Each structure stands twice: as C-alpha cells, then as structure tokens.
Amino acid sequence: MHDAAIAALSDLLGDRLVTTRADRELHGQNETYYPLTLPDAVAYPESTEEVSAILKICNEHLCPVVAYGAASSLEGQHLAVRGGISLDMNRMNKLLKVNAEDLNAVVQPGLTRLTLNEELRATGLFFPVDPGADASIGGMTATRASGTTAVRYGTMRENILAMEAVLADGTIVRTGSQARKSATGYDLTHLLVGSEGTLAIITELTVRLQGQPEAISAATCRFDSVEDAVNCVILTIQSGLPMARIELLDQNMVKGFNKYANAGLPETPHLFLEFHGTPAGVAEQSETFGAIAEDFGAQDFKTATKTEDRNALWAMRHKAHYASAALGDGGHLMTTDVCVPISRLAEAVTQSQEAAGRYGLCVTIVGHVGDGNFHCGISLDPTNDEELKRGKAFSAELNELALRVGGTVSGEHGIGVGKQAYMEAEHGSALIMMRAIKTALDPKNILNPGKMLPSNA
Template sequence: MTIAKAITRLAFLGDRLVTTGAVRDQHGQNETYYPDTPPDAVAFPETTEEVSRILRICHEEACPVVPYGAASSLEGQHLCTSGGLSLDMNRMATVLEVRAEDLNCTVQPGITRLRLNEELRATGLMFPVDPGADASIGGMAATRASGTTAVRYGTMRENILALEAVMADGTIIRTGTQARKSSTGYDLTHLLIGSEGTLGIITELTLRLQGIPEATSAATCRFDSVENAVNCVIATIQSGLPMARIELLDEMMVKGFNAHSGAGLPEVPHLFLEFHGTPAGVVEQAGTFGMIAEDFGASGWQVAEKAEERTALWTMRHKAHYASAALGKGKHLWPTDVCVPISRLAEAVLQAQKDAVALGLTSTIVGHVGDGNFHAGVSVDPADADEMHRAEAFTGALARTALRLGGTVSGEHGIGLGKQKYMAEEHGAALTYMRAIKQAFDPKNILNPGKLLPPTNEVPHAAAE
C-alpha cells in the first residue's frame, strides 16, 4: 500500500500518466504564497470510467488523489501536500449537451467558464458565474465559487442542477436531475459543491443557464471615502435594485490598477457597476442607482456603452490579483476573502484597512460588495518571516471580524490549506458532523487529504456522543 505501487498500477493510462519533473512541477505551482508542492505523478483521464478505475486503484493502495483544473484556486486546494496523484481534468472539457429549451447544459469539469460561454454564444444563453479567473467549471463547483455576478445570478450553489461524481472507492454516482427542483432525498449535489475534492471527484455537471440580457450597460463612479462607497452599495442592495455587478475598489486597489495597467484612474475609492435588462430597464436601473449614489457624494460617472469598453473594464477588474501583486514589486500575493451581512460591510472594510495600516502591510481591497463579500490582497515575501507573521495576523483579524459581524471566514476562496484554523470557530459542533461525512465517504482519506478539515486526533463523530 504505497504511492509508488499505485503509480505502477496506473500504467494502464500509458502516456497519460506522467512522472517527469516539468509536468509535476507545473502541477505543484500556485498563484499565491503557498510553497510549491509537486505531486508524485500526474494522470490525465479522458472518461469517467477512467477516473473510476484510477480511484479504485488509489483506494486500494491508499494513494492521495487531488483533482486539478485551472490551478486558479487561492487557498492551495489543488496542491498535493501529502504527495500522491494530481488528477488533471483538462482532457475532460467537453460541452456534452446544451438543452436551450430547458435553459441548462451538461459539461465535463475541465472546461473553463470563458470557453463554455464561447460555446454557448450561438444559443443566446450564458453561464453567468464569474469568479474573475478563467477557472474550470469543475473547480468552481468544488470550491463553491461565485464572483462579480453572484449578486444577480447566485453562486455555483444556485446554478448547478445535477452532478456526476466518482467517489473514493471508484463508485460512480449521479446526484440531482434536469428538473429545476426536487424533494427526493438528501441533497448530495450541494454536499459535493464546496467540498474541495475531499468527498468525490466531479466528472460531469448540469448547469442552469440564463438568457444573454437584451441590454447591458456598465459604469464606474468614485467616492471621497470607502465608507461613502460602501454605504452607497448597502443602500442600493436594500432598495432591491437588481444589480448585475457592483464591485468596490479601495484607493489602494485603484493604485494597483494604475501601476499594473496604466488605468489612469483618480486614486480614490471606486464602484464598478453593470446593469442587465431590457434597453428601457437598463436606463431605468442606471437612473435609480445614480440617484442613490448622489446621496453618497458619487462623482466622475463614466458609462461604458460599447461592448469593447465593457470588456476592457471587466478585464481590468479581473486582473485585480495581478494588480495587487504589482504593488508588491515582485513580492508574492496573500489573497484572502470574507463575507459579512451587507449592513456590516462598511465596518468590516474599514476595520480591514485599519488593520493593514497598523500591521505595516500593503493591502488592496476589492470586492463583490453586493453580496457583502470582499477580498484583501497583501503583498508578502515568504522569506521574510516577520512580514509573513504580520500577514497571518492580518488575515486572522479579518476572519474574526467577519465572524464577529455574523459573517463567514470565506465567501468564495474556500478553506483549502489556509483557513482550517478558523473552521472550529465558525462551525463549532457542526464540524464533528463534517468529519463524520468525510469518514463515511472516504474512510482511507485519499481524496485531497489535508484540505478543508483541520487536523484532529479526535475519532470522528465520537465528540458528539
């Protein structure tokens, strides 16, 4: 029962089992501050049956298996920290069926969101969830991703009807149906969404689709303080205006965009906005928003009417990660996120800004504030122990601020490696039941071991007895 023996037995994959250094190294990289951790081997399955056969072998040999998509996860979810097999899903990246008449489609997990939307374009439909990165749909499901449009269309949680997954021992299951709702049995679909590859490997997804809106318009405006910008967001959401996107950029984030892409924006807090609807509806929405924004002293209203202008705007926004990194002048980025009730958003954002200053850190704030979700991006040098310690203190303080305000330690990045330390604080006794599920589904702990659940010496479930 060794990793080596599992890899020997995976030889049936031929040249789709790779143990060369370059490929292993590539699969051990990440975009944040986690140390690179190459797997022992990389497998490139092409069918669900192959995934099942791989898992059967790895289960017998107790070999760790970590699913790999676009490697855009921000809490190290795809890193093989216990060694073993990186299961690269990029050869399972096909749109299997588009059912335009039912507003859904079935895809393989390796397809990325941009490619999916390209393939959908001719149907007049779109898959709206947009976490910024061109992530794989399977990875987005596994981390319960969301992003800029969740305020209008929901997160991955609301946009998946059904899954196919391969479980730890190779069993293939199907959850959900093509119907829009169901009351038949335990909701395994939602249990797998957000499980970060620790309960099963997603091999197929049936997604809800939306009609591409008849009209879209985007705009930006600026505020003299983050507080005014955030209070404008709160008032907008409370008014019931169906915002398609409403993104906050603090002054430091704007500096980052100027440094990274020469955006030339005044270095004050901004909101980036998008409206979807009928042509008349979009105008009406923008007008209503304008009236709300005026109350909070908004200025510099810029409308991006044309599709190219909107693309430029959101492309810039989606580079927030790199723009934040640019401020660090060659440093790594430690990205973190929290989500709070909308009424506590200003308090949370201001506290985060204050904490960063107090700790002597450079940090941007950018966020999907319509959901109460925002990100901080701290520049760090992993070789600078003191700076790493301060960054850790910063993310810890932010996580605890979120919990104190009735929120959660992650709105969309997930737990992975970095946030296990807050799981007990957020979930309390519920954590025992999460452990019980893991134990029941993956008794040998081969599926993404060391992720999501904090280490423990407890016997699962015993704590509740």
C-alpha cells in the first residue's frame, strides 16, 4: 500500500478517492485471461488541474498511476500490476466544442465513441474510428486503436490533431493544433498516441471528423476457403476500390456467431463489407467488388441498405469477442492480433489455422483484413496451466510468423503486459530511444509501470 500518497490524495479529492474492495475489484478486471489485479485506490478526477495535482502527489511519493477508461483493452493496459492509483477518467467525459467548418471536435478523454457520435448526429459529421467496443476516446488514443473502418479512415494515429496531457511531475502540456499539418518541432502528439499511459495522462483531445456519407451499403458473401476469401481481399485492395469496411470471418468465427447469436450463417469463411459514397458511387463499388469476388468463387453475395439491417450486421461483428468465448466450455478467451503486409496475408492466416490445429486449440480468426490486421480468439480455461501454456505457445508462433513476413506483433491490441517479450525482436536498438524517452518524461517510473517496455533485467 502507498499510504502516504493515498492520505494526501484523500485530502485533495475527498470521497472521490475510493479504497473499497468493490471499487478496486471493478478496476482490476479485464476482458481477457489476465488475473484480477487490484489497485490500492481509485481516484476520480474532474479536471486537468486535478489530474496535475494527483500526479504531483504520486510523483513525490513514488506511487504508480494507471489511467482507466472503459477497460476494453485486451492486453491489460489498464491493470495496476504494481499497485498504486487507478485514475478513472470517466467523469471527464464532455464534448467541449465542435468546429464543423474545420471538421474537428475537442473532447475530454472519458467520452466514449458512441456517445460522441450521438452528440454529433445533428451536425452531419461523425467520428470514424470504430474498434467495436464502446471505448473511451482517451483510451483509444493511448492504445492507438483502429477497427473496422481503418481501411478507409485510418487509425487513431491519423485522427488526432492535438491534445492536452499531464506529465508525471504534474506539468500540463499542449501538443499539436487544429491545423491539418505542421513542420514545427518534434511530433509530440503522435508520440503520446499509442504510448499506453506510460509517458503522460491525456486530458483533452482534438479529433478529426468526417461528413456522413450520402449513401451506405453493407454486404456479405461466403467462400469455400479462407485462402479464397483473403485473396479476394488482396485483389480488392490492390484494385484501389475505396472500401469502408472489409472484414474476414473464418469458419470457426461463423460457428461462434451461430452459437452466441443464432446467426444462422453457413459455417464457411465470410466477408462482411461496407461501401460509403454517393448512391451511384456505392452501387458502382458494390458491382465492382461483386465481380472480383465471383472470380474467387464467392457465393450468396447479398447487400443491405436499410439502416437497421446494416446495424444488425455490425452489431453481430462487434460481438466477436464474446462469440469466440462462447465456443469454449468455460467462456474464457485469450486474444491476440498481428498485422502483416497485405501480400502475405493469405499465408499468415492459413498458417495460423494450421498452428491452431497442431496445438489442439479452438481458435477463431476475424480481422480488418483490408489493412492486413487479423485477430485470433483462443477459447481456453486460464486456470488450466497446460491449456494456457498451449495458448501462449500458439500466440508466440503467430507473433514470430508476423515478424518473419515483415509485419508487427500487434496492429491494434497493443503491447501492455502480454507482448513485451517481442518488443526487442520487432524494434531492436530502437528500444534504446524508447527507454530514453520514458526516462526523460517519467524518471521515477510512476506512469503505468510494468507495461510496454520489457525490463532491462
């Protein structure tokens, strides 16, 4: 316990510094296989100035601070693995300003993406990054989230213009601007995007917005093999077709949807798609994709233009995590993701399926394959040491495969606790720079310690 820090924070925050077992357990849970990890206390700041005051106290007393948003991260980024303070940002959840003419908005980090888009609806604009979960904008920024629409609109990296953040010693800084580009100084905004709360605590963000498409059409089709589906995706991307979403589901993932949501789909690989643009443009995109898909043996190519039909399709897709877990006896899941060059995607996916068979694991594959990113959901019992060992061995083989073909060990989930062991293999001597930046900005190592960077020991 960090008693001195907790006492000082209690004086500062009053009843917004909580040490009850129930609150600590809530903030120690996660969506995947990591064990319950309790912080010593939970703080609920309501302003940037309070975040600054909290960090000054924690820095003085060497007390760890871990930012907490929607807790939807899949590599344990929000877990207080060394105790300390869980900094719950959910009371800082306002849409501060919409600059419609400049296509951006200023938001607080606790605002979730669905709430943001609800508040933007009357403006004709929307925030495009869609990781599936109703994640907080701050958490999405800290983990450099992407999702189903990244193939067209980019990841959080491309959709953050500026931010306000608080350094470990309490210093408040602002980075970036509303301008669409800048040639001044180091790009500190994008240094903090994806830093997983290890360099600063984000307290305000300026995000890019997009105009609502005039027309939207969703589609589905199925294939005899994953290889046919992936090769269809590759040719679609190489042809320059402006897909808004293009998602792969392997046969196990479809089986999971049928079990979890009574989807009634034939249990073969599927693609879920979406087209954005003018009515004529959407019709042309759909027709062109249909012709490409036919060359790879696609069947049952169906389109949907009604909002309720499209929403139902993507609501099902966004439940992939739970549908994957439903295939296992205990409903537990280990998740992992990689991203590979589009030309090596078919190879990576098929080798992943072969590896799952060798390890005797039930694995689903679902992915934002338009940018080479795919996810594997491994159904297992985390209390079964032998099963957990096989799951980790499968994940290790997948990571090594991604690096071997010129990819990365994570295109979306990030590093957190689970993938630190691969940072040196992927980044080599660049880790020296990363550690130097961490030491410069957080010399006492209070910001999310034990995450991202592997130990020097």
